Amino acid sequence: MTTSPDHTAPLRLPPRGQGWINTFWVLFGVVALGAILVAAGVYTAPAVLSDWQVRDAAQSVPDARVSDGKCTSKIVIHICDATLALRTAAGTVTRRVNYVFTGVHVGDYSIAVMADPSRPDLVTTDLGLDRLWNRTITLLVGATAIAACIFAALLALVRNRRAAG
Numbered sequence: 001m002t003t004s005p006d007h008t009a010p011l012r013l014p015p016r017g018q019g020w021i022n023t024f025w026v027l028f029g030v031v032a033l034g035a036i037l038v039a040a041g042v043y044t045a046p047a048v049l050s051d052w053q054v055r056d057a058a059q060s061v062p063d064a065r066v067s068d069g070k071c072t073s074k075i076v077i078h079i080c081d082a083t084l085a086l087r088t089a090a091g092t093v094t095r096r097v098n099y100v101f102t103g104v105h106v107g108d109y110s111i112a113v114m115a116d117p118s119r120p121d122l123v124t125t126d127l128g129l130d131r132l133w134n135r136t137i138t139l140l141v142g143a144t145a146i147a148a149c150i151f152a153a154l155l156a157l158v159r160n161r162r163a164a165g
Contacts, residue, residue, distance in 0.1 A: 026157050030150050037146045040139060043098045048135050051128050054116035058129060061086055064113035066125075071109050076102050077138075084113055086123045095123050100142070101134040 069082035080099040085092055111125040128135070 047097045050122040057116040058114040101131045
């Protein structure tokens with residue numbers, strides 16, 4: 001019996017070199033990306049959510065203090081951290097904020113402390129409020145991209161293991 005050259009079945013070859021060391025590196029990358037995702041959820045997301053809550057009623061608070069404020073830039077990604085302190089009738093409110101946003105900027109940022117008089121515990125800055133949409137989109141796009149990379153890596157690992165086995 002002869003096989004017609006017009007009817008060929010596709011061949012599937014198992015991936016080469018799918019040993020434990022490759023699995024280790026994939027899982028290491030997944031854990032590292034997972035840690036970045038958790039860090040975004042713990043440090044960046046709360047400040048974004050609270051700024052959405054006070055954005056309309058926030059007012060400048062001239063007697064508040066900013067300490068440990070710094071911004072770093074990686075190409076077009078800016079990460080700013082600051083510790084804000086505000087004296088209220090109930091005591092001093094101290095809050096650490098983390099802003100991650102995109103844009104082209106050269107030079108220093110100047111900030112003013114802002115707070116909603118009815119919610120002084122959610123003290124923020126004008127920088128955070130001015131870039132609220134940018135921060136929200138940056139957080140959503142970044143978290144989605146990281147989650148997609150984790151999912152794709154795990155999916156590829158499972159598929160390659162099945163093909164090799």
